[in-house]
Structures are given as C-alpha cells and as structure tokens.
Amino acid sequence: MPDSPVTTVGLHAMKRDGRKIVALTAYDALFAGLVDEAGTDVVLVGDSVNTVLCGQPTTVSATLEQMIYHGRIVRTGVRRALLVIDMPFLTYQVSIEDAKRNTGRVMQTTGASAVKLEGGAWLAPTVRAIVEMGVPVMAHLGFTPQSVHALGGARVQGRGTEAADRLVADAQSLEEAGAFALVLELVPAPLAERVTAALSIPTIGIGSGPGCDGQVLVLHDMLGLNESFKAKFLKRYAALAEEVRRAARAFGDDVREGRYPDRDHSFST
Numbered sequence: 001m002p003d004s005p006v007t008t009v010g011l012h013a014m015k016r017d018g019r020k021i022v023a024l025t026a027y028d029a030l031f032a033g034l035v036d037e038a039g040t041d042v043v044l045v046g047d048s049v050n051t052v053l054c055g056q057p058t059t060v061s062a063t064l065e066q067m068i069y070h071g072r073i074v075r076t077g078v079r080r081a082l083l084v085i086d087m088p089f090l091t092y093q094v095s096i097e098d099a100k101r102n103t104g105r106v107m108q109t110t111g112a113s114a115v116k117l118e119g120g121a122w123l124a125p126t127v128r129a130i131v132e133m134g135v136p137v138m139a140h141l142g143f144t145p146q147s148v149h150a151l152g153g154a155r156v157q158g159r160g161t162e163a164a165d166r167l168v169a170d171a172q173s174l175e176e177a178g179a180f181a182l183v184l185e186l187v188p189a190p191l192a193e194r195v196t197a198a199l200s201i202p203t204i205g206i207g208s209g210p211g212c213d214g215q216v217l218v219l220h221d222m223l224g225l226n227e228s229f230k231a232k233f234l235k236r237y238a239a240l241a242e243e244v245r246r247a248a249r250a251f252g253d254d255v256r257e258g259r260y261p262d263r264d265h266s267f268s269t
C-alpha cells in the first residue's frame, strides 16, 4: 500500500516525534518523481530554478508565469511529498491584495499544497492574510535570496547578539501569523538550534547546521550537476555533471567512429 501523502499537519507531528523532515527542490516531473519515490517529504519548486536551470545571476528576475509552469509539471511527478512553490519577487511584497491574488493563482493553477515566502516580521500581516484565505505558508528567514542585493551577497545572517535576537523575533512573528514551517538559510548552527527550540512549527535548514527539524538542498547542487555552486554547507551525493560529459563524449566518439548505431540499435525491416 502506498504511503499516505505528506501534509502540513504531518510535518508538525514529525517535529513533535523528533523525526527529521527531508526536503529537496525539483523543477520538472522527471526529477520530482525520482525524489518522491526516494521518500522525500517536501518537494520545493524553488525560484532557484531561475539561476540553476535558466542561468540567471539571481532569483530576482524569476516570474510568476515561470513558477506556475514549473509548479504544474512538478505536480505531475509528485505522489506522496508535500508540494511547496516559491512565490517569486514582486508577487507578494507590494500589497496584501497582490499577495492574496498571486498565491491564490499559484494554488489554483498548479495543484500545490503550499507556497513559500521570504521575509521577517514585516511580512507577518501578509502571511496571516494568505493563511486566513486557506493557503498554507512556509516562511523563509536568514539569507533570503530575493534580497541578495540588499544583503551584499549570499552571506551568513544573524551573527552577533542583536541580529540573532532579531531573527528569533522574526521567526516568532511568522509562527504567530500562521506559517506552518520555516526555512532557515545560512544561519549559524547555534542560532538555528535556538530558533528551532523557540518554535512549535518545524524549521528546515539549508546551511544552518544539524539542529533544525529538517534539511533542504537544491537537487541539482547535491547531485553535482551544478558544479559552479560551491558552498561550505553543500554535500554532493553524486557527480552527475562529470557523468553527463562522459556519456556525451562516448556518444560523440561512437558516432564519429561509426560504432553507433550498430545492428542492435537499427531496424532491419
């Protein structure tokens, strides 16, 4: 019998029971299906699609149409995991009305179970309005890539007492506003542990140490497909870029030397 689908309530139970949450990004049906079959709990259609697949320098230029397109195709590959879609820059920051309309559109057109938004206490009223509308919100604190220009690059956040206290207060206001989970990106491990202990909702870390309730990585980074991304926190579980080059070279050699296609790979009648 297949496992029952992961829900936001189920993620809360995992935190309560001390079971770690496993999350990965996916941008298409094929990879989404593979990570879902592997038992991943949360599949995130990250706006990192804009950098990882589309070659753009930041996530700032990701669009709503792009996220809807990738969300829809990922949906077809996911059976068990909770599907979360990133709301891109400028779709929720300008007004609460905008945020409600745009998140509603993402939910309606993709079949996702939740959306993810970046921001601290200033975002809490927006989170509350979206949650009241019936849309589960995953919050995102620490390094928030849509603010990369303001933050001066992909840097660790929350260093020093004042910044750490602010991050804890931000996290609490997002929980109070109704967020069901919180991504902590590039936060010192002791601070991530402090936030995790202070919240009843699960934290999902990336570059934030082992004390979070779960971990997320960008799939293409951990597969070694995106070799240009080198970060201290990244562990590569495969070296697929090298494998792709090896296979392409082998195919090229076979074609040039007349070894492919051979009889086994041709139709005789």
Ligand code: KIV
Binding pocket: 025, 044, 045, 046, 047, 048, 049, 086, 183, 206, 216, 217, 218
């Ligand atoms: O866009 C993304 O892939 C993300 C993860 C890094 C958490 O937000």
